[in-house]
Structure formats: structure tokens, C-alpha cells
Amino acid sequence: MSEQKSSVLSSLEAVKYLFRKPKTIKYPFELKEPALRYRGFHLNDWDACTGCGNCEDICPNDAIEMVEVPDLEDRPAEGMTNRRPQINYGRCCFCGLCVDICPAGSLSLSRDYLHIHFNTDTFTFVPKDEKSAENKFLPEEEYSVLKANLNHRRQDYEGFSQDLDFSLFEPERVRMPQVPPEERKLSFIEQVVGYTKEEASREAARCMECGLCEDACPAGLNIVDYVGAIYEDDPDESLREIFEDNPLPAICGRICMKHCEEACSLGKQGEPVAIRWLKRWTADVIEDYKSSLELSPAEDKEKRVGIIGAGPSGLSLAYFLRLKGYGVTVFDSLPGPGGAVRIGPPKYRLPLEAVEKDAGYIASLGVKFRYLTRVGKDVSFTELRDNYDAVYMAVGNFDPLSTGIENADRAHLALDFLKRNKIGEGIDVGREIIVIGGGNVAMDAAREALRLQHIQYSDKDVMTKTVSLEDWDEMPATDEEVEEAKEEGIQFNPAWGPKKIELDEEGNVRGLLCTKVKSVFDEDGRFNPSFHEDREKLLEGDMVIEAIGQKPDFSFIPEETFQKLSFTERRKVKVDEDGMTTLPGVFAGGDIVNSNLDAVTAIADAKVASEGIDRYLFPSS
Amino acid sequence: MSKVGEEITAHFPEINTHRIDEKRVEVNTDKGYLLSLLNFLKDGGYDHLGLISCVDRMEDGVLQLVYVLSRYAQDESVPGPDPTLVVKIPLSREEPTIVSSMGVFINAEPYERELYEMFGIDFTGHPRLDPLFLERDYDIPPLRKDFDTRRYVTEEFETIPPVED
Amino acid sequence: MEILRQRDTGPTTRELELYFGPQHLGMVGNFSITLNVKGDRIVSAEANPGYLHRGFEKLMEERNWIQNFPLVCRVNVIEPGSMEMVYSMAVEDLAGIEVPERGEYIRCIYLELSRVASHLFGLWAYSKMLGFETVGGWAMYHRDLILDLFEELTGGRVYNIYIWPGGVRRDLPEGFIGRVKRTLHEIGGKVPDYNKTFFENRVFHERARGIGVVGKDEAKEMGGTGQVLRAAGQEYDIRKVDPYGVYDEVDWEVHTREEGDAYSRIMVIRDEMIESVHMVFKLLKDIPDGPAYNKVPNPFKWRIPEGETYVRLESSRGELGLYLLSDGGQRPYRAHFRTPSYPHGLTVLEKALDGESISDTGNIMISLYVTAPEIDR
Structure with a gap:
């Protein structure tokens, strides 16, 4: 461009635009559609929102506060709280970090951005989405920009939403190396x-x-x-x-x-x-x-507590009470610590060394252990109550249930099978094993049986199968267990009910006759299986293991004392908030008390009982 | 060590230099060398004072001045960009004084004023060492680590009545 | 002119102190200058910043590495993109984070579009100041078209909050490349009209030539960067000298002028705008596939190893730097922005105003591209 051309008149070039259509938008009669990623007001899917509060923590402006919504149910087991984010639009800068960090993916921003109101208090707002607040999100024909506010919004107007590839959290875990x-x-x-x-x-x-x-x-x-x-x-x-x-x-x-x-x-x-x-x-x-x-027991309280059962609950209570300064003795019929976790979980899942390590530390604090001592036989329950200031029953469920079908006496019981193999004399297995049951114990038994087959018949074909009343979707075993069992080649026969163990002429087990299951639970949701009687099949096998459950054995308690022990409707030992049973000074926990039937709940019971025993023995403090 | 680093150590044996990465060289010295070092660098082609900053290292009792210098007249003999120099000078937190570098770089003027205001550093020889940005008085210079912003805001602004409807 | 000057500086004229700003139609942002005038000539000028001081650097020390990212763009409303970029570059340098190739391309496309938007804003301010309402309107309209693109890309029009440590916040939406090209064609098609009505206009030439002259050596002495330096004949652009992003992978030119006056600075802005548009086309052609973002660590646990860095880039106004220091914690220990308007507004401006007419105060200030929010921070 040369400077000679410069002229005051060159501006007149712009005159031609007088005759063109103007570009200006005639707001508010004509609206400009925000972009699809527009960052406007928040939307929150209340069904997906867990109330975790990550949005509150990341918000750089403290615009988000988690508030309790009393109408919502708090469901901690599912990770759902009744808290929901409340947003103060006087502080919000619409950066959308809350969207990018929302692990549930419930938060997003809408394309709405207009809020017309005379009261500044209306800035503070608990966002919902169209599902939970239908009447606030209006279709195009009912929406008016002149009334636009946080409760007068457009339907289907989602804007900036989460993209997992660009999120501020890592959805995938670090892969755990596993033996194939x-x-x-x-x-x-x-x-x-x-x-x-x-x-x-x-x-x-x-x-x-x-x-x-x-x-x-x-x-x-x-x-x-x-x-x-x-x-x-x-x-x-x-x-x-x-x-x-x-x-x-x-x-x-x-x-x-x-x-x-x-x-x-x-x-x-x-x-x-x-x-x-x-x-x-x-x-x-x-x-x-x-x-x-660097923990050591508190000053000696000169009180002694007897614990029946060295399982997770008994061990934990021993630890908690010992630290408080109690003298603790644990009785167990097994030769070592662990109770159910000693004999139950197979070695490939829980090696004995791990059990010994935890229990060894507890013993090192000064807890006395009396193994191979069965209460009710080697020492009486009454004696225990007399000799100790408090007694804790954590005996677990060790009485295996049997299906009671024809020739059931020829089957092995899972607990005995697992115990003999893990801490006993070992067991000879068949080449084709049938495990009855669909729970985790059945999976343990089947997977352990498979390993024994491979060890005992290293060069031959072997087979382990399970049969369960429950279909795939109802099977009580964890998905992880089922998946791993399948990977190892265990055959599943879900929704088949065992009817009879078939024997050959010489009296050896030949197989299991099964009937197809119609349903496991009745209309009231109670366990009451029904069958298609006409559909039968014979599963071939030379060994049957029953793994359909266990119940507690209270035979160690003298009859007249047992009469005074109350149970809940679900046949659990009834305890108060201190973990004490209806027998004074006798506390209980673990599988005989809770329905979770797992180690961590047993530990939780022990924690309750440790406080309870403390209060029982030292009411004033 | 970079070329410029070597030059500095050759000229000032007491000053230690350290290459942070290919784009940056750190120079550690004390306040006595400031003017002679800046003059030396400016004569050597480091003609651009990018920034004077300060870091309050409260635990060490030190206010660390940071001069960022770069070379706007490119040195053709060196391939790639000339490294940026980060000159660091520690000052005592109790009595932070240093000579003004306005005589070497004119644009040090507002930076020094800002640091005087925000960190309480006294630059001797500065012609108008008065606050640059702020209009209130502060007992502790506001960018020092012991200045509690939240407390200040609460004390100062909570008392202002909200706007009536 | 000679007669006027003689009369102004005559012995009978009293020296007055004149307060210019902080709200003045001829300037952008809240910034004031105390002018000592004799007649309509400025004897000396003193810049008074502080009207937009928000204490960002102190605030940054209170927020974690990710929480700072929506904050830094607010330092400068004219061109938030380069603020995000300089923060991300500093964090990446300290934490050793790699940015995927596609991420770098998208960053550069976005930064060049921001540069165009920023220059159009500057052109709006400058032409309005000279009374060219029409050109100002065009520039604002064209800037708005780019903001539409930003809205589509990032969800925000001005505070895009888009470049973050590790890459960019979202990939390009579907069909975006085509729409960028269409918008740039529309703006490019308007260049002849801009030239005719404004850049070739005698009024502009008369008002801008020889005004606010800052020579090459003077500019360097006073910490001038960007157009201030290039309009005075120094070919220095950080994108060339110390390349970041993918600026060394595309072919482009640095534009300079010799005079160092307001006219040259505005013309450099014009040439750079056109260059940036060309550069965006080239970048769009070469953009590779692949990820656009490398995830940064969990923001609630992210600690950056002890260290410090000074990074710089070429913003639309000159050298934008960030001195960032980590003590190994979850937050910056110290952050200090080196903004281009700081020396331009506080040192160069005072010098450039000497001896000029009062009516040219806004003219000079805008031609130096002084942006108040980034001075005050």
C-alpha cells in the first residue's frame, strides 16, 4: 500500500454498507443460540449424583456448598449420600472445573445463562436436571426470554458436559499383576x-x-x-x-x-x-x-476377658482390649489363629503366612492364645464366665449344611474339604468333581478342587463343575470369583437343583441328577425354590462337594443358659448397642451376629464390643 | 555450563552460575555486585530487563530478588536462543535495602516501586519510591508470606454494611 | 503547526496539572495519567495504575495448580488465551509434562485466533478514538465472529479457560475447521474495505504519523517489546527467537516498520493480523490426529517438585512472561507475571507523551497497546 493513495475521501468506501442488511441481532426479539459447549447454569442429575463433594473441593471460588436434602435417602453402602451441591451464582465463574472433576458425571452446564430477578438471594441455587425438576424446564413455545431465570429454563439445553478423556480424574485403575x-x-x-x-x-x-x-x-x-x-x-x-x-x-x-x-x-x-x-x-x-x-498396652486394668474363637472378630477384640489394658485370653479349637479365614480362603487367595503375620503381632502385645481348646469340651462355658470378667463369643458358622438329597452322605462337605486340604492331612480328589452351590465357599471349593486335580492327575484330563439353584444374575458369589473360576476352566450349571447322587453298581459315585429350576424365591421374596420336574439332567462325576452354607454351633453353651440367649428373627444372636447378648457379661460378634458374614464386619463388631466391654466393666468412666 | 555463565564466572570469580536447562541460566550473587553485574551483562548484549521479582523465603529470613534478563540483540554466533538469565540476590528480611538499578535499565523504575510496595524493599537512589498500585496502608507489605489476606479481608471489609434493597 | 507550538510554549502560559482517566472515552480500561500541561502541550506525564489491581499473584498462592487455571486468564481480558498459555507452559516446565502434538497445534491455532481477536479489539479502540465509528464497528463485529468460534470450541466467549497444563481442555468439535476457515475468509475479504476506509485514510495518517515516536534503542532501553520494538525496526518476535508450541514448524514472517511512531505500530498490528490469519490456515492444514491432552495428576494430590522457571511468549502486545516457583507443594509458592503493558504503560508511555498534544494522549496510549488490567494484575 503506497502512501500516495491516502485521501480523506477514502472513508466514503463505507457508504455502500448503508444499503446492506445489518448484522446486528435484534435482541430480545431475535435470540442468538449459544454454542453446544456453552458454559451456562449448572444441571445436576440427582439420581447419579453421589454427593461426594469433589465439586465443592475443586471450586476455586468457594461457590459450591454441599447441602443436605432431607427428602433423599442416605445409602452409604452404595456410596450415595443425601448431599447435593448448592451453587452461589454470585461467586461462580463458570469455569466448569466442577464438571470435569465430577466422578459420577452427574454435573454439566446448560446453555441457559439468563437470570432475571429482583432479589439477589435467588442467586443461590441447588441445581437439578429435567428428570428431577420437570416443571422448570420448558419447551420452546412456553419459554420466554423476558421471564428467564433459574427456574424458567429451556428443555434439552445441555451445554458443556464431561468428556472422560479430558476429565480431572483417572477412571482406570493401575492394573494389578495376576498369575494367568x-x-x-x-x-x-x-x-x-x-x-x-x-x-x-x-x-x-x-x-x-x-x-x-x-x-x-x-x-x-x-x-x-x-x-x-x-x-x-x-x-x-x-x-x-x-x-x-x-x-x-x-x-x-x-x-x-x-x-x-x-x-x-x-x-x-x-x-x-x-x-x-x-x-x-x-x-x-x-x-x-x-x-x-510403636503401640503398647495401656496401664493394666486388672480385668480379664475371655474370647471364644480366634477368627477375625476374636483377634480384633483381643487387640482392642489389650491396648486398653485388659488381660485377654483367646480360646480356639484349631491349632492356630484365624478361625474361618484360617481354613476357608484357599492358599492362592490367602496364604497362611498373612494370617500368622497379623495374629503374631496381636500375640506380641501380650494376648494369650489357647489353641486346640474347644470351649464346651476342654473347658466349659460356665467356667469361662466364672473365671473372666467378660466373655466374647465369636464362634462363627462352622456347622456345614447338607442338601439332604438321596445319597447325600456320599458327598463331601465344603468346609471339611477346605480345612483338610489347607491345614489337615490333605485329600484325594476325583477326576470329575461336582460342587453344589453358587456362593463364594462353593467357588473356593471348586477352584481348590481343580488345583488338586491338576496336582494329582498332572497328565490326565480333569474337570470340575459347579451346580447352583441360582441363575447367573442371582448367584451369590462375587462377579470376580465367578469370572476367575470361568477363566480357570470351571464349568457352570446355573439354575439346576440337585436331586439325587447317582451311584454305580459297585456303590461308587457316578454323577448328580439335577432338575431345572423354575424360580429360587417365591412371590414374597423368601427362599423357596420351585422346579420344572419334567426337565432333568445327569451331571457325570466321581466326587460331589456340598457347599450350600453353614450355620453356627451353639452346643458349647449349656442348655439352661442357652434358653436365656435371645435371637433375632433372622436367627442371629441378639446383641444391644454395646455388643452384649441377653446373657449378662457375655458379648458376641462376627458371623453369629451380623448378616454380612465377612471379616471386616466381624472387626466392626469387635470394635463395638471393645467399647461395650469397657463400659460394662467400668460403668463410671 | 553455558557460554554466558562462563563469561560471568571469568569476570566475577565470586559469582556462581548454574544452568537450569537449555533456556535458562541461574546466577547467584549478593547485592554488592548488582550494578557491576548488570552493567557487565548489558554491555555483553543482555540488553533487556524482563522482570524484577521477589520471593519471600520467610523461613530463611530472606527476601530473594530475581532479575530476569534476556538478549534482544541476538547473538548470531550461538545457534538457538540465548539463554534467559535469572539473577538472584538475597536480601535480609528485616532490613531489605539494595541500590536501585534504574541507572542501568530505565524500566526498573516501576518494578522497584512495586517491590517497595508489595515487599517493603528499599531501593536506594530511586527518584519516586512511593506506592504504585494500592491506596490503603498495610502493616505488613501485602505480598509477604506473613500477610494473611483472608484475615485482612475479614477485618477490613466485613464492617462495610451491605447495600440496602 | 509551528505557529501553534510557539504560542503554546509562550511565557504567559501557566503549567497545569491535568488528570486524564481513569474513565475516559479515549482509553481502554481503567488507567489514569497525570499530565502536566502548558497550553495543550504535555510537559511531563505520570502514569497512575492500580484501578484494576486484584491481587492475582497473592491469590494464586492460595489455590492449587488446577484451581489457578481459571484464574490466570482473568489477568487480561483482551487476550486471555496467552495468559492461559504462559501459565500452562510454566507448569509443564516445572512438572515435566509433555503436550501431545495435536494439543500443541490446537493451542497455536487458538492463540493465533486470540491474537487476531485482540488486534481487532485494539483496532476498534484506536479507530473509535480517532472517530472512525464504522471501522470500529466492523472490527468489533469481526472480533465477535472469532468469539463465536471460541464459544464453540471452549464454551466461553471471552474467558475461554481452554489451554490447561497437559494440552487443551477439549478437542475440536466436529466441522470446526471448516467454520474457522469460513470466518477467516469473511474477515480476510474485508481487508480491502479496512484499507480503504482506515489504513489509507488521510485522517489516520495525519493523526498517527510522527506521533509518540519511540526509537529502537529507546524502546529497548525502556523494556519495550512486541509492536513497540518491531515498529521501530527491531525484528524480534519470541515465536521466532525462542519458539514454543509449533511456531517453528510453520512458515511465517515477522513484520517490522522503521519509524517507531503510532502509525507504524498500528500498521504492524495490521500486518500481523493478516499474517496470523495465514498462519491459522497453514496450521489447520497440518494438524495431526491423536490425543489433544495428557492427563495431569489428581488435582487434590498434585504436587510439583521444587523448582522455579521463567517462561515467555509473544502475546499480541509483546513479551508475556511468568516467573513461577514451586516449593514442592500443591500450590505455587510465587507467581509473577511479566506483562508487556507494564513497561509500555508505565515507562514507555510516560516518555512517549513528552511534548505531545493532550488530544494525542489516547492516541499514543492505544497505539502502545496499553492494557490496564495486565499492568495492575
Whole structure:
């Protein structure tokens, strides 16, 4: 462009635009449609929102506050709280970090951005979406921009929403190295290898610290803190946090039913933080708990407590009470600690060393153990009550149930099978094994049987199958167990009911005759199976294992005392809020009290009882 | 060590330099060397004072001045960009004084005023060392670490009555 | 002119102190200048910043690494993109985060579009100041078209909050490339009209030539960067000298002028705008597939190792730097923005106003592209 051309008249070039259509939008008669990613007011799907509060924590302007909504149900086991975010639009800067960090993916921003109101208090608002607040989201013809406000919004107007590839959390967990099925089914090698330090730190780094897991954990562990300590590379601190509520980290780090992971907010769209395996990492990486924890019992209280059963509940109570300064003696009929976790979980899931490690630490605090001592036989229950200031019953469910079908006496009972194999003299298995049951014990028995087959018939074809009343979707075993059993080649026969164990001419087991199941539960939801009597099939096999459940054995309690022991409707021992039964000074916990039938709930019971016993023996303090 | 780093140490043996990465060289010195170092660098082609900043290292009792210098006249003999120099000078937190560098770089003027205001550093020889941005008085210079913003805001502004309807 | 000057500086004229701003039609943002005048000539000028001081640097020390990211763009409303970029570059440098290739391309496309939007804003301010309402209207309209693109890409029109550590916040929406091209064609098609009505207009030439001259050496001495330096003949652009993003992978030119006056600065802005449009076309052609973002660590746990850095980039107004220091914690220990308007508004402006007419105060200030919010921070 040369300077000679410059002229005052060149502006007149613009005159031609006088005759063109103007570009200006005639607002508000003509509206400009916001872009599809527009960041306007919030939308929150109340059904998906867990109330985890990550939005509140990330908000750079403190615009979000979690408020309790009394109409909503608090369901800690599912990781759902009744809190929902409330947004103060006087502070909000519409950055959308809350959307990018929402692990449930419930928060998004709409394309609405107009709020016309005379009262500034209306800025504070608890967002919902169209599903939960239908009347506030209007179709085009009913919407008027002149009335636009937070309660007068447009339908189908979602704007900026979450994209998992660009989210501020990591939906995938660090893969846990596992021994592949072809290899692990040949021996009792521990299946889960365990995280390395780097992997544990990376997995711990995923935790968003919302604490939903802590509400879901029956024992209320400080999960956020102990996972956080792993991230901070402080395993000692992690162990100390765990031991506040749970003295069995090596056991629980392997076989816990991980209610916490069910609740984890990251599990809503992705995989929950591997809380159980992180606990295991802490327990495994610390050789000697004692030097890390530096705990010692309080001053001697000169009171003694007898505990029946060295299972998770008994061990935990022994730990809690010993630290309070009580003299504690634990009685168990088995030769070592662990109770149900000693004999139940197969070695590939829970090696005995892990049980010994946890129990060894508790013993080192000065707890006395009397193994191979059966209460009711070697020492009487009454004697125990007389000799100890309080007694805790944590005897578990050890009386196996049988199907009672024809020739049921020829079947093995799962608990005996597992016990003989794990801590007993061993067992010879058949080449084609049928396991009756669809629960976790059935899976343990089947997978253990398969390994024994591979060991005992190393060069021959072997087969293990399970048969259960329940169909795939109702099977009580965890999905993980079923999946791993399938990987190892176990055959499943769901929705078949055992009818008769067939024998051949020589009296050997030949197979199991089954009937097709119509339904397992009746209309009232009670267990009451019905069958298609005309549909039968014979499962061939030379060995049958029954794994259909266990019940407690109270024969150690003298009859007249037993009469005074109350039970709940579900046939559980009835205890008060202190964990005390209807027998004064007798407390109870574990599988005979709770319906979860798992280790962590047993520990939770022990925690309650430890406080209860303290109050019972020292009412004033 | 970079070329410029070597030049500095050759000229000032007491000053240590350290290459942070290919784009940055750190120079640690004390306040006595400031003017001679800046003059030396300016003569050597570091003609652009990018920034004067300060970091309050409260635990060490030090206010660390940071001068960022770069070379706007490119040195053709060196391939790639000339490194940016980060000159660091510690000052005592109790009595932070240093000579003004306005004589070397004119644009040090507002930076020094800002640091005087925000950190309470006294630049001797500065012609108008008065507050640049703020209009209120503060007992602690506001960018120092011990200035509690939240408390200040609460004390100062909670007393202002809200606007009536 | 000579006669006027003699009369103004005559002995009978009293020296007055004149307060210019902080609200003045001829300037952008809240910024004031105390002018000492004799007649209509400025004897000396003193810049008074602080009207937009929001204490961002102190605030940043209270927020974690991710929470800071929606904050930094607010330092400068004219071109928030470069603010996001400089923060992201500093964090990436300290934390050792790699940005995927596609992410870098999208960043550069977005930054160049921001540059155009920012320059159009500057052109609006400048032409309005000279009374060219029509050109101002066009510039604002064309800037709005780019803001429409931003809205589509990022969800926000001005505070896009788009570039973040690790890449960009979302990938390009479907059909976006086509719409960018269409918008740029529309703006490009208007260049002849801009030239005719404004850049070739005698009024502009008369008002801008020889006004607010800042020579090359003077500019360097006073910390001038960007157009201030390039309009005075120094070919210096950080995108060339110290490339970041993918500026070294595309072919483009640095534009300079020799005179160092308001006219040259505005013409450099014009040339750069056109260059940026061309650059966007080239970038759009070469943009690779792949991820646009490398996830950063969990924001509630993210700690950046102890260290410090100074990063710089070429914003639409000159060198934008960030001195960022981490003590190994979850928050910056210290952040200090080196904004281009700081020396331009506080040092260069005072000097450039000396001896000029009062009526040219806004003219000079806008031609120096002084943007008050980034001075005050």
C-alpha cells in the first residue's frame, strides 16, 4: 500500500454498507443460540449424583456448598449420600472445573445463562436436571426470554458436559499383576501378585479424598488417610491409620469384601480405587508391624476377658482390649489363629503366612492364645464366665449344611474339604468333581478342587463343575470369583437343583441328577425354590462337594443358659448397642451376629464390643 | 555450563552460575555486585530487563530478588536462543535495602516501586519510591508470606454494611 | 503547526496539572495519567495504575495448580488465551509434562485466533478514538465472529479457560475447521474495505504519523517489546527467537516498520493480523490426529517438585512472561507475571507523551497497546 493513495475521501468506501442488511441481532426479539459447549447454569442429575463433594473441593471460588436434602435417602453402602451441591451464582465463574472433576458425571452446564430477578438471594441455587425438576424446564413455545431465570429454563439445553478423556480424574485403575489362569490353576501359588511401590503410589494418587468409602466401610477405617499416606510415600503412617480400626491388614488386604470399593465415587463411571490392594501393599511392605506402630498396652486394668474363637472378630477384640489394658485370653479349637479365614480362603487367595503375620503381632502385645481348646469340651462355658470378667463369643458358622438329597452322605462337605486340604492331612480328589452351590465357599471349593486335580492327575484330563439353584444374575458369589473360576476352566450349571447322587453298581459315585429350576424365591421374596420336574439332567462325576452354607454351633453353651440367649428373627444372636447378648457379661460378634458374614464386619463388631466391654466393666468412666 | 555463565564466572570469580536447562541460566550473587553485574551483562548484549521479582523465603529470613534478563540483540554466533538469565540476590528480611538499578535499565523504575510496595524493599537512589498500585496502608507489605489476606479481608471489609434493597 | 507550538510554549502560559482517566472515552480500561500541561502541550506525564489491581499473584498462592487455571486468564481480558498459555507452559516446565502434538497445534491455532481477536479489539479502540465509528464497528463485529468460534470450541466467549497444563481442555468439535476457515475468509475479504476506509485514510495518517515516536534503542532501553520494538525496526518476535508450541514448524514472517511512531505500530498490528490469519490456515492444514491432552495428576494430590522457571511468549502486545516457583507443594509458592503493558504503560508511555498534544494522549496510549488490567494484575 503506497502512501500516495491516502485521501480523506477514502472513508466514503463505507457508504455502500448503508444499503446492506445489518448484522446486528435484534435482541430480545431475535435470540442468538449459544454454542453446544456453552458454559451456562449448572444441571445436576440427582439420581447419579453421589454427593461426594469433589465439586465443592475443586471450586476455586468457594461457590459450591454441599447441602443436605432431607427428602433423599442416605445409602452409604452404595456410596450415595443425601448431599447435593448448592451453587452461589454470585461467586461462580463458570469455569466448569466442577464438571470435569465430577466422578459420577452427574454435573454439566446448560446453555441457559439468563437470570432475571429482583432479589439477589435467588442467586443461590441447588441445581437439578429435567428428570428431577420437570416443571422448570420448558419447551420452546412456553419459554420466554423476558421471564428467564433459574427456574424458567429451556428443555434439552445441555451445554458443556464431561468428556472422560479430558476429565480431572483417572477412571482406570493401575492394573494389578495376576498369575494367568493357565498357570495358577496348576498350583496354590498366590494369584494376586501385589503392587510394586510405584504402582501403589500411582493407584493411591487416584483417590479424590471424598470419603464415601469410609461411610461404607463397616469398620469405618480412615481410608482417605491411609491411602493418602501411601501416596505420600509414608507406609508407616499408612499402617498406623489402618491399625486405628483394623488390626488385620494382611488378611483384609487380601480377602476383604471391600464394601468401600462399592461406594468409591470413581467406580461410578470407571473403576474404584483398589483400596483393598493398597491396604495389602502397606501390610506387605512393612516387615515388622511392631516397630512401625510403636503401640503398647495401656496401664493394666486388672480385668480379664475371655474370647471364644480366634477368627477375625476374636483377634480384633483381643487387640482392642489389650491396648486398653485388659488381660485377654483367646480360646480356639484349631491349632492356630484365624478361625474361618484360617481354613476357608484357599492358599492362592490367602496364604497362611498373612494370617500368622497379623495374629503374631496381636500375640506380641501380650494376648494369650489357647489353641486346640474347644470351649464346651476342654473347658466349659460356665467356667469361662466364672473365671473372666467378660466373655466374647465369636464362634462363627462352622456347622456345614447338607442338601439332604438321596445319597447325600456320599458327598463331601465344603468346609471339611477346605480345612483338610489347607491345614489337615490333605485329600484325594476325583477326576470329575461336582460342587453344589453358587456362593463364594462353593467357588473356593471348586477352584481348590481343580488345583488338586491338576496336582494329582498332572497328565490326565480333569474337570470340575459347579451346580447352583441360582441363575447367573442371582448367584451369590462375587462377579470376580465367578469370572476367575470361568477363566480357570470351571464349568457352570446355573439354575439346576440337585436331586439325587447317582451311584454305580459297585456303590461308587457316578454323577448328580439335577432338575431345572423354575424360580429360587417365591412371590414374597423368601427362599423357596420351585422346579420344572419334567426337565432333568445327569451331571457325570466321581466326587460331589456340598457347599450350600453353614450355620453356627451353639452346643458349647449349656442348655439352661442357652434358653436365656435371645435371637433375632433372622436367627442371629441378639446383641444391644454395646455388643452384649441377653446373657449378662457375655458379648458376641462376627458371623453369629451380623448378616454380612465377612471379616471386616466381624472387626466392626469387635470394635463395638471393645467399647461395650469397657463400659460394662467400668460403668463410671 | 553455558557460554554466558562462563563469561560471568571469568569476570566475577565470586559469582556462581548454574544452568537450569537449555533456556535458562541461574546466577547467584549478593547485592554488592548488582550494578557491576548488570552493567557487565548489558554491555555483553543482555540488553533487556524482563522482570524484577521477589520471593519471600520467610523461613530463611530472606527476601530473594530475581532479575530476569534476556538478549534482544541476538547473538548470531550461538545457534538457538540465548539463554534467559535469572539473577538472584538475597536480601535480609528485616532490613531489605539494595541500590536501585534504574541507572542501568530505565524500566526498573516501576518494578522497584512495586517491590517497595508489595515487599517493603528499599531501593536506594530511586527518584519516586512511593506506592504504585494500592491506596490503603498495610502493616505488613501485602505480598509477604506473613500477610494473611483472608484475615485482612475479614477485618477490613466485613464492617462495610451491605447495600440496602 | 509551528505557529501553534510557539504560542503554546509562550511565557504567559501557566503549567497545569491535568488528570486524564481513569474513565475516559479515549482509553481502554481503567488507567489514569497525570499530565502536566502548558497550553495543550504535555510537559511531563505520570502514569497512575492500580484501578484494576486484584491481587492475582497473592491469590494464586492460595489455590492449587488446577484451581489457578481459571484464574490466570482473568489477568487480561483482551487476550486471555496467552495468559492461559504462559501459565500452562510454566507448569509443564516445572512438572515435566509433555503436550501431545495435536494439543500443541490446537493451542497455536487458538492463540493465533486470540491474537487476531485482540488486534481487532485494539483496532476498534484506536479507530473509535480517532472517530472512525464504522471501522470500529466492523472490527468489533469481526472480533465477535472469532468469539463465536471460541464459544464453540471452549464454551466461553471471552474467558475461554481452554489451554490447561497437559494440552487443551477439549478437542475440536466436529466441522470446526471448516467454520474457522469460513470466518477467516469473511474477515480476510474485508481487508480491502479496512484499507480503504482506515489504513489509507488521510485522517489516520495525519493523526498517527510522527506521533509518540519511540526509537529502537529507546524502546529497548525502556523494556519495550512486541509492536513497540518491531515498529521501530527491531525484528524480534519470541515465536521466532525462542519458539514454543509449533511456531517453528510453520512458515511465517515477522513484520517490522522503521519509524517507531503510532502509525507504524498500528500498521504492524495490521500486518500481523493478516499474517496470523495465514498462519491459522497453514496450521489447520497440518494438524495431526491423536490425543489433544495428557492427563495431569489428581488435582487434590498434585504436587510439583521444587523448582522455579521463567517462561515467555509473544502475546499480541509483546513479551508475556511468568516467573513461577514451586516449593514442592500443591500450590505455587510465587507467581509473577511479566506483562508487556507494564513497561509500555508505565515507562514507555510516560516518555512517549513528552511534548505531545493532550488530544494525542489516547492516541499514543492505544497505539502502545496499553492494557490496564495486565499492568495492575
